[in-house]
Amino acid sequence: MSALELVDIRKRYGNIETLKGIDLSLADGEFLVLLGSSGCGKSTLLNIIAGLAEATGGDVRIGDRSVTGIHPKNRDIAMVFQSYALYPNMSVARNIGFGLEMRKVSEADRNVAVQKTARILQIENLLARKPSELSGGQRQRVAIGRALVRDPQIFLFDEPLSNLDAKLRMEMRTELKRLHQMLGTTIVYVTHDQIEAMTLATRIAVMRDGQIEQLAAPDEIYNRPATRYVASFVGSPPMNMLDSTFSDGFAHIDGTLSSIPLPAHLHKAAAEARNITVGVRPEGLTLAQVGVTNFGIDAKIEVVELTGPELVVTATIGTQRLTASLPPRSQVTVGAMQRFAIDPDALHVFDKLTEKRI
Amino acid sequence: MTNNWITTRAWLLMLPLLVVMIAVIGWPLIDTIRLSFTDAKLVGTQGSFVGLDNYVKVLSGSNFQRSLLTTFWFAVLSVSAEMVIGVLAALLLNQRFYGRSVLRALMILPWALPTVVNATLWRLIYNPEYGALNALLVQIGMLDSYRSWLGEPGTALASLILADCWKNFPLVALIALAALQAVPRDITAASMVDGAGVWSRFRFVTLPYLAGPLMVALVLRTIEAFKVFDIIWVMTRGGPANSTRTLSILVYQEAFSFQRAGSGASLALIVTLLVTVLAVAYAALIRKTAGAS
Numbered sequence: 155m156s157a158l159e160l161v162d163i164r165k166r167y168g169n170i171e172t173l174k175g176i177d178l179s180l181a182d183g184e185f186l187v188l189l190g191s192s193g194c195g196k197s198t199l200l201n202i203i204a205g206l207a208e209a210t211g212g213d214v215r216i217g218d219r220s221v222t223g224i225h226p227k228n229r230d231i232a233m234v235f236q237s238y239a240l241y242p243n244m245s246v247a248r249n250i251g252f253g254l255e256m257r258k259v260s261e262a263d264r265n266v267a268v269q270k271t272a273r274i275l276q277i278e279n280l281l282a283r284k285p286s287e288l289s290g291g292q293r294q295r296v297a298i299g300r301a302l303v304r305d306p307q308i309f310l311f312d313e314p315l316s317n318l319d320a321k322l323r324m325e326m327r328t329e330l331k332r333l334h335q336m337l338g339t340t341i342v343y344v345t346h347d348q349i350e351a352m353t354l355a356t357r358i359a360v361m362r363d364g365q366i367e368q369l370a371a372p373d374e375i376y377n378r379p380a381t382r383y384v385a386s387f388v389g390s391p392p393m394n395m396l397d398s399t400f401s402d403g404f405a406h407i408d409g410t411l412s413s414i415p416l417p418a419h420l421h422k423a424a425a426e427a428r429n430i431t432v433g434v435r436p437e438g439l440t441l442a443q444v445g446v447t448n449f450g451i452d453a454k455i456e457v458v459e460l461t462g463p464e465l466v467v468t469a470t471i472g473t474q475r476l477t478a479s480l481p482p483r484s485q486v487t488v489g490a491m492q493r494f495a496i497d498p499d500a501l502h503v504f505d506k507l508t509e510k511r512i
Numbered sequence: 513m514t515n516n517w518i519t520t521r522a523w524l525l526m527l528p529l530l531v532v533m534i535a536v537i538g539w540p541l542i543d544t545i546r547l548s549f550t551d552a553k554l555v556g557t558q559g560s561f562v563g564l565d566n567y568v569k570v571l572s573g574s575n576f577q578r579s580l581l582t583t584f585w586f587a588v589l590s591v592s593a594e595m596v597i598g599v600l601a602a603l604l605l606n607q608r609f610y611g612r613s614v615l616r617a618l619m620i621l622p623w624a625l626p627t628v629v630n631a632t633l634w635r636l637i638y639n640p641e642y643g644a645l646n647a648l649l650v651q652i653g654m655l656d657s658y659r660s661w662l663g664e665p666g667t668a669l670a671s672l673i674l675a676d677c678w679k680n681f682p683l684v685a686l687i688a689l690a691a692l693q694a695v696p697r698d699i700t701a702a703s704m705v706d707g708a709g710v711w712s713r714f715r716f717v718t719l720p721y722l723a724g725p726l727m728v729a730l731v732l733r734t735i736e737a738f739k740v741f742d743i744i745w746v747m748t749r750g751g752p753a754n755s756t757r758t759l760s761i762l763v764y765q766e767a768f769s770f771q772r773a774g775s776g777a778s779l780a781l782i783v784t785l786l787v788t789v790l791a792v793a794y795a796a797l798i799r800k801t802a803g804a805s
Contacts, residue, residue, distance in 0.1 A: 242720065300706070
């Protein structure tokens with residue numbers, strides 16, 4: 155039995171189709187992250203699952219029951235909002251218990267449930283306060299508590315951490331992961347933050363223009379991106395994309411004399427595409443040893459930034475840009491030409507026209 | 513610059529305003545207080561000092577008590593109806609539907625009309641011979657024959673209240689609508705997911721956002737309703753049989769129709785005192801609500 159199933163979900167506003175047929179199926183206990191830049195339709199999709207927006211077509215099934223046309227309150231879901239959406243006039247305890255109150259749970263049972271939830275989230279000392287007396291992180295905990303207390307089939311999170319500062323965001327991220335491991339809940343989580351997606355998800359759906367570009371585990375999204383878009387969206391600094399032409403087993407980087415040997419199993423497809431994009435993650439580049447013959451590409455060093463654990467080097471090759479993440483003590487000179495070696499296993503090759511992985 | 517100079521300059525800058533205020537509010541007020549202790553007439557005699565006679569007479573007289581009651585009913589009924597209708601209208605106009613902005617603009621119209629125009633319009637509607645209300649009620653069979661709505665003591669006050677509501681509910685609706693638009697979308701969505709029905713959502717989620725602004729509307733409207741004069745003067749002049757004679761009408765009659773400046777002044781001061789008490793009580797209430805949220 156799947157916890158959530160989306161069948162050909164479509165959404166249209168006037169002439170603009172914001173969701174173009176979304177299909178996915180979620181197993182019990184999965185943590186699915188909908189990842190994409192703003193306007194890709196991820197929040198609309200979440201609202202459709204919640205019942206806060208109506209799909210123009212398709213079906214939403216929660217626990218093998220179609221919930222299309224069913225009011226949010228009867229869908230057995232709970233939702234955490236980016237703005238926390240706490241009721242300002244109610245105490246923290248009442249905020250958490252409000253869903254139970256509306257479902258006619260007796261006050262005694264409600265108190266037990268609220269106490270238990272507060273203990274899990276370590277906010278027992280805040281129960282008597284009003285939301286206005288809480289910090290951002292505390293409000294976020296209360297918002298999560300309000301969802302948790304109801305023990306629904308599915309939790310929906312709409313960019314829950316984006317209003318927090320960087321340090322708190324990391325803490326809450328870990329907290330969410332801990333909660334998911336502890337409670338084994340099924341979660342659909344919307345974010346534009348690829349780090350959140352990579353760290354939290356059991357599966358990531360990368361969305362673009364109302365479609366799912368790739369649906370896979372974080373490891374696969376990172377190491378085998380299905381499209382050029384996914385490859386450039388996930389990873390920081392982003393993957394280098396070198397427009398090239400394929401011939402004789404080599405990708406010749408456009409506008410330069412540099413070329414990269416491609417693994418043999420890619421030759422046939424690369425030859426068919428001819429115009430290809432070669433992707434290399436910044437950590438897939440190393441400084442080539444002088445005097446040792448190896449294939450490499452020559453680039454002019456433009457900017458060197460030390461982030462602490464690594465040295466981020468920005469260089470130009472022809473008219474294209476190249477970023478490399480090197481060990482912090484690497485010897486590079488701004489303005490000089492530098493040869494970079496490429497780990498052939500770290501290559502990602504995309505058809506330039508279709509942007510699909512070869 | 514010394515603090516002294518800043519203070520002096522502030523007073524100097526306010527001086528023109530203070531002079532004007534003393535001339536048009538302060539002096540008349542003091543003179544009214546003086547008048548209220550005399551038996552002065554509007555024309556002729558300056559009057560002589562009679563102590564608290566005017567106050568005793570006014571407060572013990574049946575005219576004042578009856579007018580106070582009329583004013584009370586007018587204020588309570590019209591203001592509460594305006595609040596309810598105003599909030600309902602705001603809830604409706606807060607929904608998404610075609611033509612919403614046109615309706616929002618149209619709604620303000622009655623409130624934007626001068627009271628005299630509004631009162632005249634309603635006199636035509638209530639007209640016993642060719643009024644629209646009579647025609648409507650007779651044609652749909654709710655009434656056998658035309659009635660004189662403003663001419664019968666039993667219906668005159670209610671008719672006035674209806675006219676006043678029509679004019680003033682838009683103010684409440686406008687304030688409520690502004691407050692409704694300040695309710696975050698996420699909070700409404702959260703309450704839907706939490707399982708709140710339409711009524712619970714209004715009661716627990718929307719109303720707290722409306723409470724503050726509505727309190728302001730309530731204060732404004734109650735004080736205005738307590739002082740009501742123009743709409744009644746145009747429509748009934750306090751009649752028939754004094755059934756719509758509110759305190760302001762009574763003051764006017766006493767001071768200008770009967771030309772008893774002395775007792776008119778004492779009545780006016782009593783009304784002023786009542787309104788001040790209302791204003792202070794509401795101000796305290798508003799401070800309390802503001803402190804709570």
